[in-house]
Amino acid sequence: MALLSKGGSPGDADAPRVVSEETRKERVDRELQELLQGLRVALPGVQVLFAFLLTVPFASGFARANQFQRHAFAITLLAATVSSICFIAPAAQHRLLFRVTADQELRTQIKEQLLRRSNWYGITGTASLAVAMVAAQLMLVDFLFGRYPAVTVAAAVAFLATWSWMVQPLLNRFGMRRVAGIRKGNRSGRAAAS
Numbered sequence: 378m379a380l381l382s383k384g385g386s387p388g389d390a391d392a393p394r395v396v397s398e399e400t401r402k403e404r405v406d407r408e409l410q411e412l413l414q415g416l417r418v419a420l421p422g423v424q425v426l427f428a429f430l431l432t433v434p435f436a437s438g439f440a441r442a443n444q445f446q447r448h449a450f451a452i453t454l455l456a457a458t459v460s461s462i463c464f465i466a467p468a469a470q471h472r473l474l475f476r477v478t479a480d481q482e483l484r485t486q487i488k489e490q491l492l493r494r495s496n497w498y499g500i501t502g503t504a505s506l507a508v509a510m511v512a513a514q515l516m517l518v519d520f521l522f523g524r525y526p527a528v529t530v531a532a533a534v535a536f537l538a539t540w541s542w543m544v545q546p547l548l549n550r551f552g553m554r555r556v557a558g559i560r561k562g563n564r565s566g567r568a569a570a571s
Contacts, residue, residue: 402485409492413467416499420464423506426513427457442520449516456509463502467495507538 399407430453433439442450474487514534519527 402481405485405488405492409471409488409495412492412495412499413471416464416467416495416502419502419506420461423457423460423464423502423509426506426509427454427461430454430457430513442516445524446516446520449512449519453509453512453516456505456512460502460505460509463498463505466498467491470495503542507535507542510538511535 430450433450470491474491477487478484511531511534515527515531517527518530
């Protein structure tokens, strides 16, 4: 665990500052818990959507759905299924791998593998959830108002999900890498100058 002490920047005497870095095991445990917590937040929404979709074909109004709307429904149901599987997989795998060995180093390696795999499950689940939400909007708005409004609403939902769930975080990620590279370059330049 990282140790903290008072006194960050010269102007901020009460700001905590890191004295030592967390160990590899502590980092892996923390990151795995953060990832599982994030998936626990998304999972109820996916489960509600999935449960609702399972009832739709049995509703009396579904008989009026045209072929396009039925295809959109099938895509929505499939995407919600994939999203549910992806969001549940890390917790299920964690349960199966928990206490696999008493060897601490091996446990940390197994958790790191689970963390990398679960990160991809989370990304895939999020992308599948976006597809399910867009297809659901397409199907419902087409059913209620027609094709043009449906395509417009679905495109807006697709843009919003893509921007807020994927593009914006990736821009931040690339920006952080660029800043880290500049800082690293500045440190190397200062070290060479001394």
